[in-house]
Amino acid sequence: QSDEAVASQRLDEAQTKLQASLDLDPANTTAQGRLKAVQDLLQKRQKVEQLTRQANAELRAGNHDTSGRLADEALQIDPTNSNLIQLRYVLAGEMQRRERRQKLQQGLNQVRNFLDSLDPARALTVVRSLDQELSKDDGFESVQFELTALQKEAEELNDAQQRLTAARNLEANQDWHGVVAQLSGIAPQCAIRLPEIAATLARA
Secondary structure, three states: OHHHHHHOOOHHHHHHHHHHHHHHOOOOHHHHHHHHHHHHHHHHHHHHHHHHHHHHHHHHOOOHHHHHHHHHHHHHHOOOOHHHHHHHHHHHHHHHHHHHHHHHHHHHHHHHHHHHOOOHHHHHHHHHHHHHHHOOOOOOHHHHHHHHHHHHHHHHHHHHHHHHHHHHHHHHOOOHHHHHHHHOOOOHHHHHHOHHHHHHHHHO
């Protein structure tokens, strides 16, 4: 009966039956050996359950590396545990999303750097690349929101630079009305970033 319980993974039941056998026959070495094996299996099962709980808690907390380490430790004890295999699958997906988010964040930083150096054309090139990447997955709403704001800023700065170039050409021909018309369409925040605009208007 204890063998049947072990085969069915009813380890607590097997331990109880083997202990009962030893109570009747303390010198039964076969029962002693089986009881030791069952107790070892119980300890391993408890360890796996403990590690699985900890791994799930770390996953919920967003600590994917720690969760993965705990899951791997448990899988070394019980390689066929379906719950752990599923957990590892979920973790692989979460880590892939984290890597994508990091890549997207690096792209956003590139856009900011180009804007800080007054290079909106290159900023827009990165924006278009990021927009294509985001179209593959709608799970990065915060990144999309920030990218939209940076795109608007880059487009306005690009337009301001083009208008400033056109105004300089008009200034060379002393077309002051045309100069004012070009520069008056520039977004106020861009006029602050490009002091040449105010200087050109002053000459007009």
